[in-house]
Amino acid sequence: MLKTVMIAALAASATLAGVSSANAAQGCGPGGHRGPYGHCRPNRGPVAVVPGIPALGVFYPGRGYWDGHRYWHNRRAYHGGWRYY
Numbered sequence: 001m002l003k004t005v006m007i008a009a010l011a012a013s014a015t016l017a018g019v020s021s022a023n024a025a026q027g028c029g030p031g032g033h034r035g036p037y038g039h040c041r042p043n044r045g046p047v048a049v050v051p052g053i054p055a056l057g058v059f060y061p062g063r064g065y066w067d068g069h070r071y072w073h074n075r076r077a078y079h080g081g082w083r084y085y
Contacts, residue, residue, distance in 0.1 A: 028041075044062070065082075067084050
């Protein structure tokens with residue numbers, strides 16, 4: 001009986017020794033992880049919902065700049081106004 005328990009404990013410990021914990025950084029540094037194509041992506045929490053009607057030209061974290069029609073990731077000055085891209 002004791003011999004069977006010792007063999008089972010040895011097998012369980014050998015199995016657990018072979019399993020390593022997941023390393024979320026994987027070379028991306030603290031606060032980062034690998035995306036679906038292998039690129040480093042930042043870890044971020046849940047995106048807050050924007051209350052009310054979005055204002056034109058305002059940057060909303062997790063969404064981008066609102067131009068009145070859709071959210072854009074970037075913008076730059078262009079002929080006295082803004083060009084979104």
